[in-house]
Amino acid sequence: MSDPLRLAIFDVDGTLVDSQGAIVAAMTVAFDDLGLPVPARGDILSTVGLSLDRTIARLAPAQPPASQARLVDGYKQAYRAHRIAHGAAAESPLYPGAAEMLGQLAARTDLVLGIATGKSQRGLAALLEAHDLERVFVTRQNADFHPSKPHPSMILAAMAEVGADRGDVIMIGDTSFDMEMARAARIPAIGVSWGYHGVQQLQLADRIVHGFDEIPGAMDQIWNTTT
Template structure:
């Protein structure tokens, strides 16, 4: 007895922060350090969590209304200084992520990452987790348009040769789900990240899950025994 593949999706595009890695606390701490260093207004935890997923320039403009254009790059540099090395706030993969990604790869899914991180940040987390070889494509916000613009998904689709109807965007923020809708691909919303399911529901995700393992199990269920 074998199994007949019965799934719509071939390409799985993952957000990183809040979906693959539990890094919100570190992002909050590093944003606050950067703002204090440059004598910008105090940033609250809630405000910073709200913009996780955006590219840094877009995030700074929301967090600090009226910020001068010539302060964007210094803020980016200070944030990167802390996040890429000097801040001790721990970050780790969510439960089930490593095993789940490796299982999906073995089953023939094409895996990619679409994140608000910079290319340097992507390289660091790929190296620190040892997961770089799992993903065949990745895009960061400093090399394409920031979410919710669909450009990074369009670029990943072009690189992998997968049609939009066979791609699934997996994320924890409304920016991920809006980007998926803008790109014409399905979205899957995870509840354990930074935005509530209620914030993501207007973009009509095809599935909502409460753990990474639940997401993997749902994808596995799209096989029919024959």
């Protein structure tokens, strides 16, 4: 009898890539264009991982729906312009060690990799192409087709797409939204300490790691404990 197929699902922004400069810049343009006060950098980064409409609702709760919709559109346009001007690889560089870790995991025969991100499909595709990662991820779930994190839809869809059982799936992310999404899907989660939420916000994680080299071992420890 063959071993079960395991699935490791990664968040993107704040977990694999450091996109905070592009995110803050685009949000600044969106608010400036409407003559609205720009939210503090920390407030902007605290929403990374949510779908864009929920992000704007948190950052501009007093604005009417029409203004929030304009902020969403303004952010999309500004982010796209920033990507075109600077290149996807430069605007969202991989954290040091990310590519090596992904290569190590992708070489395993018992494991496939997936993505669950608040990015749009177009933005995710541009990012993966820029970093030559198109073939690394077997399943790619994004905000265009799912409710915002922490709803478990992206995880459940990834599991169904690759045929992995709940006991053989794990989520890796940097925010409380990732941890809550994993909890809602009833799978374990690994929190990374270098992202946009502090370690104190990752208390739902089964493990917290401080470097990419710790992720493969943490995954195996969790699976060996739960199986």
